[in-house]
Structure formats: C-alpha cells, structure tokens
Amino acid sequence: MKQWLSLALGIVTATGGFLDAGTVATSGEAGAKFGLGLVWAVLVATFAIIVLVEMIGRFTAVSKKAYAEAIRENFGFRFFLLPLISEIIAESLLLAAELGGMAIALSLITGISWHLLFPVVALLIFAMAWRAPFDWIENAPALLGLASLAFVAGVIWLGGPSKDILPTLWKPDIKQGDLADYLYLVAAILGATISPYLLYFYSSGAREEGWTTRSLLLNRVTAFVGMGFGSLCSLALVFLGAMVLQPMNSQANTLGEIGLPMAKAFGTWGALLFAVALFATCMGAALEVVLGVSYCVAQGFGWEWGEDKKPAEAARFNLVIVIILIIAVLIGLIGIDPLQLAVFASTIIALVLPLSLLPFLVLMNDKQYLGDKTNGRFTNLAMLAILLIAFVVAIVSLPLQIVTGGG
Amino acid sequence: MEKSYQEAIKLPGDKKMNSKDCGTSSFLKARALSVSFLLCLLLIASGCQFTQSAFAKTAGNVGATFSVAATTIQYVHQGKLSVAYAHSSFENYQRQLQGADSQMPNEAGVPDKQTLTHLLDLYRTAMQAINNPCLNSTCDWRSQVAQLSQASKAFVEASGS
Numbered sequence: 001m002k003q004w005l006s007l008a009l010g011i012v013t014a015t016g017g018f019l020d021a022g023t024v025a026t027s028g029e030a031g032a033k034f035g036l037g038l039v040w041a042v043l044v045a046t047f048a049i050i051v052l053v054e055m056i057g058r059f060t061a062v063s064k065k066a067y068a069e070a071i072r073e074n075f076g077f078r079f080f081l082l083p084l085i086s087e088i089i090a091e092s093l094l095l096a097a098e099l100g101g102m103a104i105a106l107s108l109i110t111g112i113s114w115h116l117l118f119p120v121v122a123l124l125i126f127a128m129a130w131r132a133p134f135d136w137i138e139n140a141p142a143l144l145g146l147a148s149l150a151f152v153a154g155v156i157w158l159g160g161p162s163k164d165i166l167p168t169l170w171k172p173d174i175k176q177g178d179l180a181d182y183l184y185l186v187a188a189i190l191g192a193t194i195s196p197y198l199l200y201f202y203s204s205g206a207r208e209e210g211w212t213t214r215s216l217l218l219n220r221v222t223a224f225v226g227m228g229f230g231s232l233c234s235l236a237l238v239f240l241g242a243m244v245l246q247p248m249n250s251q252a253n254t255l256g257e258i259g260l261p262m263a264k265a266f267g268t269w270g271a272l273l274f275a276v277a278l279f280a281t282c283m284g285a286a287l288e289v290v291l292g293v294s295y296c297v298a299q300g301f302g303w304e305w306g307e308d309k310k311p312a313e314a315a316r317f318n319l320v321i322v323i324i325l326i327i328a329v330l331i332g333l334i335g336i337d338p339l340q341l342a343v344f345a346s347t348i349i350a351l352v353l354p355l356s357l358l359p360f361l362v363l364m365n366d367k368q369y370l371g372d373k374t375n376g377r378f379t380n381l382a383m384l385a386i387l388l389i390a391f392v393v394a395i396v397s398l399p400l401q402i403v404t405g406g407g
Numbered sequence: 408m409e410k411s412y413q414e415a416i417k418l419p420g421d422k423k424m425n426s427k428d429c430g431t432s433s434f435l436k437a438r439a440l441s442v443s444f445l446l447c448l449l450l451i452a453s454g455c456q457f458t459q460s461a462f463a464k465t466a467g468n469v470g471a472t473f474s475v476a477a478t479t480i481q482y483v484h485q486g487k488l489s490v491a492y493a494h495s496s497f498e499n500y501q502r503q504l505q506g507a508d509s510q511m512p513n514e515a516g517v518p519d520k521q522t523l524t525h526l527l528d529l530y531r532t533a534m535q536a537i538n539n540p541c542l543n544s545t546c547d548w549r550s551q552v553a554q555l556s557q558a559s560k561a562f563v564e565a566s567g568s
C-alpha cells in the first residue's frame with residue numbers, strides 16, 4: 001500500500017514539476033505564433049526528459065550518490081566548477097522568472113501590481129525552502145499544480161483544433177521572416193523542458209527519501225507517466241494557443257494572455273484555474289531551482305546538506321539558498337517582464353545543457369557506480385541523441401537570440 | 408561498489424577517465440565543433456533573410472497586443488473574465504506598448520511618412536484605451552474595442568503578417 005502511495009505521489013510530483021514559467025511561456029507562444037507547428041519540439045523534449053529522469057533516478061537509487069556528488073567525485077573539482085558556474089548563472093535567471101510568474105499569477109487573481117507582489121513571493125519561497133520538510137516541498141505545489149490538467153479539459157471543451165489548424169501539425173505555417181522566431185522557439189522549448197535543475201533536485205530528492213534498487217519501479221513510473229502527464233498539459237497549452245490566440249493575432253507576449261483561452265472555455269473560473277496552475281507550477285519550479293542549485297553547491301564542496309535537517313545542521317547549504325534567492329530578487333527588481341525572462345533563461349539553459357549532460361553519459365556507463373544497471377544500447381543512443389540535440393539547440397540559440405532580439 | 412566520498416574531497420581531480428571515455432568525449436567534441444561551424448556559417452549567410460525587419464517586428468507586436476486588449480475588454484463585459492484579471496493584464500499591455508511610437512520611426516524597414524503618420528495616430532488613440540480601459544458599465548467599452556481592433560488591424564497589416 002505504501003509503495004502504491006509512493007507511486008501516486010511520484011506521478012503527482014512529476015506532473016506538477018514538469019510545467020514552469022518557461023514551459024507555460026514557450027508553449028503558449030508556440031501555439032499563438034505557429035499553430036501546431038511546434039508540437040514535435042514538445043514531443044522531442046518530453047522524450048528527452050523522460051529518458052533523463054529515468055536515468056538519474058536509476059543512478060541515484062543504485063549508486064546511493066547524488067548527481068553533483070558523483071560529478072565531483074568522478075571528474076574532480078576543477079571540472080565540477082564548469083557545470084556549477086553555468087548552473088548558477090542560468091538558474092538564477094530562471095528563478096527570477098519563476099518568482100515573476102508567481103507574482104503575475106497572484107496579480108491576475110487579486111488585481112494588485114505584480115511588482116508589489118514580487119518580494120512577497122520571494123519571502124514565501126524563502127520560508128518554504130528554509131523550514132518546510134521535503135515532503136511538503138514535493139507534494140504541496142504538485143497537488144496544486146494538478147489544476148494544470150484543466151488545460152486539457154479546455155481543449156476538449158472548445159472542441160479540439162479545427163480542420164484549418166490541424167495541417168500545421170505536419171506542415172508548419174512559417175511565414176517569410178518568421179524562420180528565426182520559429183527556430184528560437186524550438187531552442188527555448190527544449191531548454192525549458194530539459195532543465196538541469198530537475199536532475200540535481202530529483203537526484204538529491206531520491207537520496208533524501210532513501211531510494212534503493214527497490215525504488216526502480218517507482219522511478220520508472222514517475223519518469224514515464226509523470227512526465228507524460230506534464231507533457232500533456234504543455235501540449236494542451238500549445239493547442240489552446242493555436243485554437244484561440246492565433247486567430248486573434250495574439251503573439252502571447254504576456255503570461256496573462258496565455259490564460260485567455262481558458263476564459264473562453266470556462267469563463268472567470270477558467271481564468272482563475274489558469275492563474276492557480278501558473279502560481280503552483282512556478283512555485284514548484286522555484287523551490288526545485290533554489291534547492292537544486294543549493295544541493296549542487298553543497299554536494300560539490302562536500303558540505304552537509306539536506307532539506308530535512310535543521311538550518312544549523314546544514315548551515316552552508318542553507319546559506320546558498322539565501323544567496324541564490326537574493327541574486328534572483330535583484331535580477332527581478334530590474335523589472336524585466338517575467339515571460340521574456342523565462343524564454344531568455346530557457347535559451348541560456350539550452351546553451352549550457354551540454355556542460356550538465358556530458359558527464360552524465362560517462363557516469364551512466366560506469367559499472368563502479370551502477371553495477372549491472374548501466375545503460376543499455378538504446379539508452380546510450382538516446383543519450384547521445386539528447387546530447388546532440390542539446391548542443392545544436394545551444395549553438396543555434398545564441399545567434400538567434402541576437403538576430404531576433406530576444407524572440 | 409560505492410566510492411569513498413572523503414577520498415574525492417581530499418584529492419580533487421584525481422580520478423582520470425579511461426581511454427574509452429576519452430574516445431567518446433573526443434568524438435562528441437569533434438562532431439559538435441563541425442555541427443556548430445556549419446550552423447554558424449548557415450546563420451551568417453542567411454541571417455538577413457529569415458528574420459523580419461525591426462519595424463515589422465515592432466508593428467506585429469503592437470498589433471497583437473492591441474488585439475488581445477480588445478478581447479480582454481470584451482471578455483470582461485461578457486462575464487468571462489474578472490476585473491482583477493483584466494487590471495493585471497492591462498498593466499502588462501501598457502509595459503509592452505510603452506515607447507513604441509518613438510521607437511518605430513527610427514527602425515529599419517519603416518514605411519513611407521504618410522503610412523507611418525496614420526499608424527502613429529491610431530496608436531495614440533488606442534493607447535487611451537490601454538491606459539484607461541473601460542472595465543465597468545459606466546463607460547463606452549464598445550467604442551474602445553472598436554478603436555483597439557482598428558489599430559490592431561492596421562499594425563498587423565503594416566507588419567506584413
């Protein structure tokens with residue numbers, strides 16, 4: 001019974017953890033600008049994150065080591081600094097976007113300016129990351145995040161895509177001069193979904209929960225079903241954008257716009273559900289980013305770490321939480337729109353993905369860590385494909401960012 | 408099977424990759440470099456053709472935001488959207504549209520003077536609705552929707568979309 005409860009919670013966790021400000025922004029924008037022409041990118045990203053999450057869970061359950069610990073141990077401290085520094089830069093930007101997403105969601109509910117709400121949500125995240133037990137952090141936003149399943153209901157309620165939109169699924173409608181925007185969104189979608197913070201968080205979470213080889217089924221179900229559900233919600237946002245936003249010439253430039261299809265489907269309740277889902281997913285992601293970076297730093301430096309430990313018992317781990325939040329708040333105070341910041345952060349993450357993923361290939365084939373649970377041929381090929389995608393995305397993202405002026 | 412973590416702390420960078428790992432890394436590195444080089448060439452060669460002019464991009468964004476603003480007002484009066492949601496949305500629309508009138512005349516791809524003047528007139532009228540949206544029954548929301556829709560159509564056409 002306990003095992004089944006764990007399975008259910010794992011699925012719920014992954015459902016809430018998949019979506020964040022980046023995926024909401026890129027999915028909504030993709031649908032509004034290119035109809036169903038970017039559904040393939042969401043599917044590729046989903047495949048990648050399922051494979052990665054399954055691998056990182058398997059690695060942690062079998063080796064009893066968190067990912068950052070293993071990179072540091074296997075490649076040495078100097079090499080570890082590369083993913084660490086790139087992680088801190090990219091995730092600080094993303095954290096600011098997640099806090100902005102939370103503030104905008106609250107603003108859509110209350111009507112109060114999101115600038116005033118920004119420090120409030122930063123304090124909320126600080127309080128939760130500082131004192132809440134790991135179970136709360138994992139399950140509270142995830143349960144609230146189930147509101148995002150309403151996006152799927154919205155697509156059904158509105159009757160699904162029309163015959164005019166459907167062909168864009170296999171033949172994207174890219175107008176002259178829009179190719180740069182299209183490719184930039186491909187990069188952003190991949191960067192938003194394949195986020196390294198998820199690997200650090202998931203791996204450390206598995207350690208916090210004491211996963212063993214008996215947890216491999218739980219891990220596999222979480223990866224496949226949970227991430228599949230998350231992807232379904234993300235795809236629903238693309239469909240809603242294509243069905244409602246594209247005909248009104250919207251470009252989904254603000255997060256509030258992305259909720260309009262839900263208002264069309266279910267009225268004020270639909271808009272409210274969108275805001276709740278946005279708040280919950282951004283809160284879940286903000287907590288995962290804060291803790292992911294803190295785990296990464298603490299494990300890399302060999303400090304005490306653990307969300308279930310009192311702050312005094314893991315003082316330096318908790319200090320990193322404070323510092324990363326301060327950096328994100330300072331970035332947020334510059335006043336950049338959270339949606340633009342989320343898309344930009346996703347591009348930067350895409351750029352640094354190879355640094356985070358390359359060591360993974362080596363670790364997943366190391367029998368010292370994994371015994372007979374090393375990658376098979378399929379998973380190795382999948383991993384190589386992911387690395388290739390990550391690299392292409394990274395190298396395309398930066399010039400496109402300059403050419404398109406930020407998408 | 409487990410490795411000593413303390414050992415890693417004391418001896419940073421001590422474990423070397425075996426020759427098979429090095430082979431994989433070198434292969435990836437070489438592959439990655441060739442792909443990046445080709446992509447950079449492609450981007451430099453065709454960069455001017457696959458992106459819109461700065462003016463078209465701004466006009467497209469302005470037109471899109473006006474259109475969404477019109478829908479937001481409509482939804483409020485049809486009972487599909489709360490006033491709080493609309494208030495928050497309009498704060499963001501204002502930020503999106505701010506300064507577009509001073510930006511557009513200086514951008515690459517700007518149309519002739521007559522067209523630009525017409526667009527800027529429409530922009531100023533529509534901005535009155537953006538700055539003071541009619542979200543209750545005491546004002547004429549239909550005329551605001553009409554103004555925003557007219558401006559949106561003109562800007563979207565000017566962007567060439």
